Amino acid sequence: MHATISAQTLLTRELLARRRPGYSLEAPFYLSESILAADMEHIFGKHWIFVAVEPQIPEAGDYITVDFGNNSILIVRDDDMQVKAFHNVCRHRGSRLCASQRGSVGNIVCPYHQWTYDLSGKLLHAKHMGDDFDPSTSGLKAVHVRSLGGLIFICLAENPPEDFEHMAQEMTPYIAPHRLADCKVAAQVDIIEDCNWKLTMENNRECYHCVSNHPELTISLYEYGFGYKPDAQNAAGLQRFKDVTAANHARWESMGLPSAEIDTLDDRVTGFRTQRLPIDRAGQSQTMNTEVASKKLLADFVDPALGGLSFWTQPNSWHHFMSDHIVSFSVLPISAGKTLVRTTWCVHKDAVEGVDYTVDNLTAVWNATNAQDRRLVEESQIGVANGAYEPGPYSPFTEGLVEKFCNWYVGRMRELTR
Template structure:
């Protein structure tokens, strides 16, 4: 009698897993990763619903009962400030028939009344009233879906995950970076959204590398030394750190860029120099706004923070930038830029808004153009990704991180 076959049968790889397995190390992603609707849905499931996202600076809802609606893919998140000052993130989906309970983009409200059947919710998501429901109906079981929220140095982060990734390393590094620049006491000076006809990954990949800065961003490259290879700016970086230390300031940096395999959120913070004589990210390198945080003088440096895969921060001594990347479909996304200044600064008195936003408006206009050029190119059936250049090391790391994330259920 033959012994039973005790070999285990491995689950066959699906089409997406096969594409991941076929990825050529050291090269860019192939065409389907920027176009395939199934891959886009997996991106939403394993990147956007798993990781933390920066949605705003808390100064956008300064008063009790203020709210604003944020849209990410097919989701609508109502960010609210409760009467007790706490910030909540709730989904704009009625628990009765699914209608949008909030029909305005922003405002001030203690409650949200569904326009369909008048179910009424508090701005913390609790169901307050459900007209003509039976006596055994339990309101406490039918509140709006609430998301996890963290507020660190004025930045509001949300997670769609039931059990979100550990945020400890992110929080510590944000205190050591944005905290030194006074972001908790900052305010939003301007916000601008850019619709982009491209998959969200093309936009992020463009952001994380500066190999393209010289050819594509002549304005940025006149003031920011990051457009040079690292070995060419080591002396500038060392001089920058000396100036920072002379001001009695220690700004943290750290590389915790990791997959979610260990249950922790990913973050990387690094510093780089501006060219000699340049104070900040402006058209001519001159100051734009009052100094922030612990800075009493300009140190000629920039702190950059990448976190969670979709949120990116830029810190200058006199202003800050938040970059948000938002999926809109397999071949569409949105970039939102948020300018921060000292919370006490007054537009027209302490800063000129047009000058404040000039550099990153020009740079992002150029980015939108080059990303859309690339998107049209990768649609070609003949597109074959080439090797990643040494100056694109952050893009290579991002690609490897992304492939690992969508491979993990």
């Protein structure tokens, strides 16, 4: 007997089938709670999701919790200093184990009936359960977890995409020199955007809007790195940017810092893109004066002008690695019209606040940019809900990465909902 296909699944398939390449998505992709449920099942439930950085759990027993959809995930550093991930659910009667976003424990103790687990998820104590109870069958449910150069990814699927290994092999040489494991978290800011998570990601994947909306961010970005129509008016600026990038790539590569673009955003299950790009003016960091935010450089760097290594992953993150600090962004859906954007700034673990850096200076550019982007995506959500909305065309010169995000999303949803 064939399983009954719901009307919503049929509608989702129809919307996916008629998606017009080079155009934004139809309104239900941003508005429908049913499609958000499908996103949670097929995108956030079956792919590698970026959730944290290792400096958030520096010591054995340190933990964080990550919530998205109906899922709560507990990420902990065990006694062997390995990163573990579990569903944040007691195996007794389902109580949430850890309510705080972060903390430190010796063992994991359920607050309800004190079932106690070690940091490997093994059930240690469960009182009054009788002689026939086998504690070995009631350990915490593990979640697949991988650290890529200190960036923590999880996958809820029973069989996660195997091509994470390809990304790790290609990206480790880029990320490893920055030694994220030797960093500490200097600041973390959560904001809630009143929009669909896909609008947040689409906004990130282009800088068509940057000159008009991000005066703090564009101080450090070469204008012609945003993407421009290659006409006579822009030819000189575009060529200068290419020349500056090529010269810096040669210099950085000679220092053992891979810099060339890798782009697999829409042709792999675990899609990603990376490139090290020059920073304008002083050329050191994404700050208001483009000089380093922390005088204590990362790793053993001595040259502060190492550009910005950008790393984008599907479906929910982007990162910038510089000589003095690292900033990471995680996007997690709350509902069809609400999205959590979590920004984390890391500096060298020996950097001293108030001496080597100030949090205000470190975070100024991206706090301003995040606030501006929040306004933009919330206006987009309002506009998409208007009955006059219809998918509009992407610029082939400035919105190519938006198209790749949508291609990836539509392709994965088609594959997983057929």
